[in-house]
Amino acid sequence: MNKFILDGKRNDWKWQNANRITDAESFRKAFPNCTAELAENIGGYIRKFRFAATPYYLSLVAKDGQGNPLPGDPLWKQVCFHPADTPDSDGYADGKVNWENPAEFPTPILHHKYPDRALLRITDHCMCYCNYCYLTARILDKNTPKHNLFEDDYWEKSLDYIRKHTEIRDILISGGEPLLFDNASLEKVLAGIRGIGTVKTIRLNTRALSFNPFRFDNGLAGLFRDYRLTALEIHTSHPSEITPEFDDALSTLESSGYRPMILWRAPLLRGINDSAETLEKLFIMLYERRIEPYYLFHYAPYSLSRAEYGVSVRRGAAILRELRRRIPGPSFPRYTLFHIHGKQDIPLSENGTGDFIYETDKNGNSIVRFIDWKGEWSIYPDVGEKGNRP
Template sequence: MSHTFAANGDTPSGTPTDPPSATLSSTPTGTPAAPPGLVRPEIPEEQWNDWRWHMRKRITDVAKARQWIRLTSDEEKAIAGSAGKYRWSVTPYYASLMDPYDPDCPVRQQAVPALGELLEHTGAEVDPVGDMFYRKTNRVVHKYPDRVIMLITEACPVYCRHCTRKFHTTAVDGTYFEKNEGEDFTEDLRYIAEHPEIRDVLLTGGDPLSYRDGKLEEIVSSLRAIPSVEIIRIGSRFPVLLPQRITDELCAMLARHHPVWLNTHFNHPKEITPESERAVDRLLRHGIPVGNQTVLLRGINDDLETMRTLMTELLRIRVRPYYLYHCDNVTGVSHFMTSVEKGWEIMEGLQGHITGFGVPQYVLTTRLGKIPISQPYHRRTPEGLVLRNYKGEEMLVDDAAYPVAETEGGR
């Protein structure tokens, strides 16, 4: 079986005529069909299910993008303006989730360059979270006492336009590697081994799953050989951007090195598809817990209905909401930022209205670390604690019944 696209290879043909309300449909097998007015390559099912094919066929120019979406003039200007400044690429799978006629599509905004990323914004930095400040080796960033991150690659299947490492992973001349990414890991592994307080290592980048299984296992097994490393985590957006990557072979390999955790990054309900659901299920069946880190993004998920739906859909597919990140003021990303008040509004609408473990922790990432910034549900008074519930109702908990401060000798 093959995808029902016109067989024209990788080059566009014809001028699309766009019905204003057309939406992307799919065949009964889940194969995305070409919407009216767009001409796409014919893709055999075997290739569509092969993550390597998607990586080879990533959309990286206007001609290929036009096979999937009707680009606006602003998008074309942004793509041209990004040349020599920021990389961009989109997997065919992720492109198939885009509304081909709506530039405000939440998937499209995350993947296609926009003019906003070329503007200068007050306070924007290339590294507001302090990766370089806490860097100890070519790859190791040691910010917290018992855990480190290893920035093991610059490569991603899709270069998300809101990436907190936009400069370091997508700037053509910018990188966080002092040495070549291909340098061996001896220095990094030695640092971790010589600091036995490090019990938790997060592999990130870029996206670690961009490596093939063999290379990834070399890294994971080397970490597992360090006695003080208890937990290995992988930060990956592949379950969202290219779920075909989550194969039984990959999961079985990771399961050999338990405990292994995976944190992913769904930002909108539209990204939760049968393919991504199967990818999550495959990880879970191999004993790999899956958490989610959502970024609050203007025009994408900065409304309560979207965020509630996202969190409840994540729970349905057994993904635990972990963080809601306030969008970092990163150079090239600032146009996605909302106000903190908007984040508070959304958190207030989640707390008490959905399952408790479906409510993420709202944080602002700084050089001081991840700072929880949700509004408190209590305040201290001379009489005791005034508690507030999700409805705004309040009650006083008497200090005699529930002392706020420790007293000498205890109660």
């Protein structure tokens, strides 16, 4: 394994962040035998999009005889830079967003989509960047505005809004990666939310268990306990992300005497986890650790790399039908579409249902029409059966 990856204070989450690979120079340092083509690709990619990978995450990636990441490795594929990833590539080129309807944002960091819950995006930065992120515009695209909680007055304005909207009972702390905040900053966030009596439950989204599990220190576990974090929502896309370090992080939570509910959600990704075998392994590993598989997301349409990683809705449903025969009920997730009009559970029947209809539009593209949570018809642009749009 590469010397760079093993050097340093490996178990220190701040060291992991400070030593991330973010550009061609740090990539060459980590992989001195990389080809000129790889180094050129990263240069082209990072002119437009963010790229970062922690030494820990890269240490999990399979390497070739020269010590370079194997192109087909399921972990490397999630963070690597594609020469084809330009704003003209399928999906993101439309300039549309998957989820964030601007009318639902009382402040740039507060998203109020459903009446009883709201989501606080406390940072637009991440520990590593997933090249399929459904928030391509907010997170990956370097040319869109970025926000940071304590640099503006968004925080106080957001709390004021939540105080006034007493119908909001549930707050989801999200990002980017909220666990990029140190414990002192995170305590301000948790204390601010817990100070609003009408908020009963708090959730926090994180990808740190895969990218930097050392973030789960005793101080963080104590914060979750003291502020009664209701649920931790985690994202692991592949069984190889569940490591001894992942388990150590869970043990740190346990040792505080309090473990929040842990819910899993991640996207279905072609060539990474789109088989019943891979998902079976992943869900059983989660179940063994008392982590509930909550949502398997369908690939959001206006995302970077959709041409590479998108799976058709029908094929996803077929994978889940097979999976259902293989794993116990508590380890079986909902299969869900992300849509700007709200999330939508996908029926697993082969040909849809009366209110979830597979169709082809006038240009020959696959679409799904469904009745959304408001009782209105919505359209979802799907990929073709082989993945790419026809």
